[in-house]
Amino acid sequence: MYKINDNYLKLPGRYLFSFIEKKVAAFREKHPDKKVIPLGIGDVTQPLAPTIINTLHYVVDEMKNADTFKGYAPSSGYEFLRNAIVKGDYRSRDVDISIDEIFVSDGAKCDAGNIQEIFSIDNKIAVCDPIYPVYLDTNVMAGRTGTYDETTQRWSDVIYMPCTPDNNFAPELPKETPDIIYLCFPNNPTGTTITKDQLQVWVDYANRVGAVIIYDAAYEAYISEDNVPHTIYECEGAKTCAIELKSFSKNAGFTGVRLGYTVVPKDLKRSNVSLNALWARRQATKYNGAPYIVQRAGEAVYSKSGREQIKKQIDYYMNNAKVICEGLRSAGYHVFGGVNAPYIWLKTPNDMTSWEFFDYLLENANVVGTPGVGFGPQGEGYFRLTAFGTYENTVEAVERIKKL
Amino acid sequence: MYKINDNYLKLPGRYLFSFIEKKVAAFREKHPDKKVIPLGIGDVTQPLAPTIINTLHYVVDEMKNADTFKGYAPSSGYEFLRNAIVKGDYRSRDVDISIDEIFVSDGAKCDAGNIQEIFSIDNKIAVCDPIYPVYLDTNVMAGRTGTYDETTQRWSDVIYMPCTPDNNFAPELPKETPDIIYLCFPNNPTGTTITKDQLQVWVDYANRVGAVIIYDAAYEAYISEDNVPHTIYECEGAKTCAIELKSFSKNAGFTGVRLGYTVVPKDLKRSNVSLNALWARRQATKYNGAPYIVQRAGEAVYSKSGREQIKKQIDYYMNNAKVICEGLRSAGYHVFGGVNAPYIWLKTPNDMTSWEFFDYLLENANVVGTPGVGFGPQGEGYFRLTAFGTYENTVEAVERIKKL
Incomplete structure (x- = not known):
């Protein structure tokens, strides 16, 4: 009689991003009128460069x-x-x-x-x-x-x-x-x-x-x-x-x-x-x-053309990173990263847990980020935003967060 | 101090098809004038169907x-x-x-x-x-x-x-x-x-x-x-x-x-x-x-168009299978398969081992097949040919084998 690989059963919960996806889907269903801005999963939004096409x-x-x-x-x-x-x-x-x-x-x-x-x-x-x-x-x-x-x-x-x-x-x-x-x-x-x-x-x-x-x-x-x-x-x-x-x-x-x-x-x-x-x-x-x-x-x-076009995409995303860093800092957030990487790591305000802040942000700013604790216990009380959104969405998300 | 996965060291020899590839490359280098017909690895030769393109x-x-x-x-x-x-x-x-x-x-x-x-x-x-x-x-x-x-x-x-x-x-x-x-x-x-x-x-x-x-x-x-x-x-x-x-x-x-x-x-x-x-x-x-x-x-x-075009490709390959089966049978080979699958399994002649026949076929007919023993000990004395070649090459390969 075959046995399964028991190690799989030790894994706590679900794969982080699948779980977030489900939470967001539930929110969208409940609030079809709200425009949700995804700055959670590290997926790009710029299309492939012309040379690649x-x-x-x-x-x-x-x-x-x-x-x-x-x-x-x-x-x-x-x-x-x-x-x-x-x-x-x-x-x-x-x-x-x-x-x-x-x-x-x-x-x-x-x-x-x-x-x-x-x-x-x-x-x-x-x-x-x-x-x-x-x-x-x-x-x-x-x-x-x-x-x-x-x-x-x-x-x-x-x-x-x-x-x-x-x-x-x-x-x-x-x-x-x-x-x-x-x-x-x-x-x-x-x-x-x-x-x-x-x-x-x-x-x-x-x-x-x-x-x-x-x-x-x-x-x-x-x-x-x-x-x-x-x-x-x-x-x-x-x-x-x-x-x-x-x-x-x-x-x-x-x-x-x-x-x-x-x-x-x-x-x-x-x-x-x-x-x-x-x-x-x-x-x-x-x-x-x-x-x-x-x-x-x-x-x-x-x-040559590939490198040039891709450089522009990276500059685009890193400009988003700057928008996020500067915007959140001006709103009093403690912000890390965003200089050599397209990720911004921020301290949650008012001692919220990572998931509390996730829900708070989704409910009140309709912005999706990734709870820091999903990356390990030392991530508790932190939150990840990505710079991979569109410029317009990134600016709007930051404005919404600043208004909270 | 890290240890490697010792199970890898138990694997005898190399991955079958990489090994065949090397043998064929060596033959080609030695005989650049010979046209080698590959009927070994199960790779297709027909291009993608128009609908797919x-x-x-x-x-x-x-x-x-x-x-x-x-x-x-x-x-x-x-x-x-x-x-x-x-x-x-x-x-x-x-x-x-x-x-x-x-x-x-x-x-x-x-x-x-x-x-x-x-x-x-x-x-x-x-x-x-x-x-x-x-x-x-x-x-x-x-x-x-x-x-x-x-x-x-x-x-x-x-x-x-x-x-x-x-x-x-x-x-x-x-x-x-x-x-x-x-x-x-x-x-x-x-x-x-x-x-x-x-x-x-x-x-x-x-x-x-x-x-x-x-x-x-x-x-x-x-x-x-x-x-x-x-x-x-x-x-x-x-x-x-x-x-x-x-x-x-x-x-x-x-x-x-x-x-x-x-x-x-x-x-x-x-x-x-x-x-x-x-x-x-x-x-x-x-x-x-x-x-x-x-x-x-x-x-x-x-x-609809995809299914029709792909059906033609399958018919093409299965016609090759028929060419191989009939050709080899007429030359006195014991041949199996080729009716519901694009592979033909044949008994090597004169009690040759699978690898002896591989070398014999490569040297004398410049045709590449796969030694049956590469698939397990019961494959010893057998040899696999695929129907995935072009029709012209398949016909030529069969003619060469028949002349041996």
Whole structure:
């Protein structure tokens, strides 16, 4: 008689964003006359850039002729895209990554969820608190996290690294030694980041204790300050301790197009076993490559016109971030992030809990945000707004919040 | 100090098709003058149907305007596609499946690899021998298969169900009771299938012993005979014991477009835990939905013109299958399959091993097939050819083989 994977039953509640979606749907049904402004889920609103559209039309036509039709893609991605990635994201920063260290996928969420599979169940993970829920939930599903304590909202076998205003949202090296360390900079959800020197401390630490860093750099394109690393491989020694996750979702608006990639350096080894080979095997066995037309669209992101058009989209969203930060500050809110990332992290007013503020904002300003506590217990009393709305909606949402 | 997932190290050799690809590349380099005809990997050669191309152009243009742009898709798929699937693949056969039992994905390979995650590691799997390697390899990676015996080429904790000419390639109910049973009909690699009555025996058995059937129906569109089930849910009681995997790769030529779906009935429960809910949670946590434009292309597969055009492609490939079967039979080969599936399974001549015949065929006819032993020990002495080549290449390949 088959048994289910009991670890799934340990997961408390529902996936955060599905739950928010349901709450909003219920509100809309009750108040069909109200215009709800969504600044919750980190989904983009700007359409695909003209260069991407043109490329898609061109490659769709390739699929209509037998001579240019493309079937199964290489499971780790077409060379044309991996070359563009190496050139555009690494060589341009004097970082030496080769194309067989790049694994193209249908998005960073999948990679963030799947990467733990190549590690032993016995490994202990360290995560920031607050944190993007996928890192933690996928380890829960795999059985790597022990038991959940409803009171502390913490797993027994997980090392938590609080990120609060007290440490400028920069996690401190944990007292207990972890095996796998999840880091995300610029950070989701806090919108804050760390400097290259601070990240070097983590790389040195990981190499010293034999830990591996899963480095999520999905928001790299939003970095505006000089001393912030665009890739962990800017740090010396990162190739022997770090895997990097990258996404096309937020920089190029590919949330509905689906494209990402993961870097697993060939120098990353344990007892002479190459993690690059393990991930290659994982992908070849369980994955059949991102769609050809999508990979060509990804290549176009690195073209001259693609880069220019995408830069404008990023500027657009970062202007929204500025509108939110300045507006809320003028209304007396304590606001963080929004400078190197499209997220704004704010302290809820009047000691409201995160969910109280969620309901308050939805009811009174018809604005949807994300309760900080959904990202971990240290997020309690905080709230995330995204800069991915339209400019008009963002301005209106801020005005509504200011009037409360 | 982190440890790797040791189960990966138990996997013998490389992923079958990557290995063949390398052998062929080496041959091409040595003999650049030879025209190699690939009838190995099951990749299609016909371009996308006109209706699919038109749809793709239309929806690409939707992505260029903010009003029609689509970001994140629902993780289980857009309703328009799930409705088309329910109507086209189930209601049309008087099978009652609802849209919240359909989970759209980027391909059946991913689903076939990921579905085991919702089951306990302690479950014992039963697989046909020969078998599509993904079912077995993904269970090896998860640690569900014990140890590998190089001599017998078998895993200690796996129940093997031989499929040979002696039983008409229809597996018998296993003596030892399994927890998870993988079945694929029409079958890859043998190209054979079973009747609805035979499948009903499996459904009754699974319900009786409390096993779950993972039913891979990727080749359903190639069924030409009346008594062959198009979906396992044609069998009474299947909804309490079976998960079905479907693909758009082979029927609509989506190998490079990437689309599939999985059916997890709501009646499928263990100790009151819904497997539908577990899979929904898995997908919501680790997956971000198939691309919008691809899901619209999938919807077009079910349109009147889409169905007509795709029917022609299937007829084209099945004509190839006939050419291969008749040609090889006339040359004295023992040939199986090719009637309800685009695969032809043949006995190697002169007691050659599968790999000997692979090399022999590559060297002397410059034709690439897949060694039967790559699908399991019972595949030794057999060889798989696919009908997915062009008509011209298929005819030429058969002529070359006949001349050997």
